[in-house]
Amino acid sequence: MIPPRLLRLQAALGPDAQLALVGGAVRDELLGRPHADWDLATALLPEAVMARARTAGLRVIPTGLQHGTVTVILDDEPVEITTFRSDGDYLDGRRPESVRLGVSLAEDLARRDFTINAMAQPLDGSGLVDPHGGQADLREGVIRAVGDPLRRFAEDGLRPLRACRFAAQLGFRIEAATLAAIPARLGVARKVAVERVLVELTKLLTGNHPGTGLEHLCGSGLLELWLPELGPMKGCGQNRHHRFEVWDHTLEVVRLAPPDPALRWAALLHDAGKPGTRTEAGGEVHFYGHEDRSLELAGAILGRLKAGHALTKEVLALVRHHGVHPEPGWGDAACRRLLKRLAEDGLALDRWAAFRLADQQAKGIDDPEREPRHAAVVARLEALAAARPPLAARDLALDGAALMALAGRTGGPWLGALQAQLLEAVLEDPALNTPDRLEPLARGWLASPAGAAPPPGRRGPRPGP
Structure with missing residues (x-):
């Protein structure tokens, strides 16, 4: 269900805005999955979005004007609105060098990664816009690239990992041609910042079907690219205490x-x-x-x-x-x-x-x-x-100051050694952790060779010749 605050935003921007819910929000709404983001797309240019929103008394943040994105604060929550756009060439394996604003909604959806993310739900109540069969793929549990997967993965090196992540989160299978395109685009994937890789891997691991995602990583070459240390676990047999080899375990x-x-x-x-x-x-x-x-x-x-x-x-x-x-x-x-x-x-x-x-x-x-x-x-x-x-020196009934007063010494390595000795004693018997019972233990240690004070003027063994 579209939140009422988004309908208020549609009224503020006007019917010619063609405001539509896009991307993951549409996918998750169709699946009945909870989600936090409500990303919107519009036919309006960013300047028009900002002007109309401000006229309606809304706070606006120009978060990404170069890519056609502004953020409107509704009920103290941010909502991203991006102008319908098409992307120019991808040279860094992550983001387009340029974008063209003012295109149609169909052109905007054609630039997206997977069919299940390339649907739009206009806020005016008209039907779902689904030019690439995303709704059918949702029903069948399929992750399929929009158009040519080799081209999609050449544009953005994070997309192959996202395919594995969606498989882990949704329990979907990756369509054969989409999966087969991943090994050919490992060079592009290598360009992705490790911070983004960490985010995607964490989402994969915390999904409901993490094994599915991890097997795709292993089979596609992405595991070797980003987690090469884990490769040897595959096929590493274990002992009689385990049914599975290391990887399967x-x-x-x-x-x-x-x-x-x-x-x-x-x-x-x-x-x-x-x-x-x-x-x-x-x-x-x-x-x-x-x-x-x-x-x-x-x-x-x-x-x-x-x-x-x-x-x-x-x-x-x-x-x-x-x-x-x-x-x-x-x-x-x-x-x-x-x-x-x-x-x-x-x-x-x-x-x-x-x-x-x-x-x-x-x-x-x-x-x-x-x-x-x-x-x-x-x-x-x-x-x-x-x-x-007592599990740490700070839990002892005699603190450092009390032990120094008892020993008549200033602090030094001896103090840590004494605290460790006392802590070991109270771990054996917590009832010893009182000042009256710790004091004789401390005096005994101080009188031992281990606790003896060095001669005056000496702080340890003399240096060699």
Whole structure:
């Protein structure tokens, strides 16, 4: 349903504006999918749009006049309006060098990427404008380029990735000629800014059918172009604890993890180090040290894609701790140490737990006790966390100032070493975390060789000759 505010905008611009809803909004409305953007196209030139909107008392922002786009603020929300246009030559593999304004709506739709995005719904109540069969492709679940796919992909190198992304979001198949055109246009795709690639890959990963999109990336050459470190996972066999090879296991983890950017990126990258660490001895396959190698590769990939700090930090924390599997035989102290490590990385327990469950389920081994065992582990960790045990030096009942006063020393490396020793003690027994009980522990450490103060005037070993 078209929001009333857009109908008010149509009235403000006048019937000759030929205002129409275009692009993804039309597609999602026909599919009944929620969406946030309401992109509009018009026969009016940008100057006329701005003049009429301002006459109606609306705020206008000239966001992209060179491409015929202005933004009108309606009910405190931005709405983009672009003049019907055709595009000139694409030389940078991303944007046209020039645009021609004042063309027909049919010409405007002909420049768009896929048929399902090349429909328009005029706001005057007239019927759907669909010159390229987009509605039929929606019914059949097909992603098809408008016109010649080789030409479409030569214009904009992001379009092949968008095809894979729509397949992941909608569960559609990519039409054969459209899919076959992707490998021939990898050189154009290489020109796309990595920031845009990251956005599209994240949308792909968080779609309802991420495995479909990832398989298209793998088969088309786009994976090798942007995520070459993941290629060796294909065909890398695992051990008896896994039903699937590394790549297929990864697709399963991505599918099973909650559709959240950090969790899905971690799912994609958590076993990237397995192919490089695979060994076989006595008929057993091992991946010793794969967590560290996966962490290294994940950091390199996210850095190359210029991922933000928050996303990178959580993904790396999930990868770092994905191999930790608490067992029923763990003591409370061991569980508190795990909570400490998660806290040091800023990783919430529920996020770690959700990722761990997806990873365990994706092994593909029938185990009716897996979910109950996981739930019991998480419940135990939650109960221990609810008691708010000391997990960092700042949680100690004696702070740094108190410890320096007790030792009669100024700060230095000794202070961190003492705090680590005390923290280890209270992880074993949180009841020790009172000033009266920590003080004798601190004095004992200070009197030991490890805690002895250096002689006056000495700050460490003398330099050699």
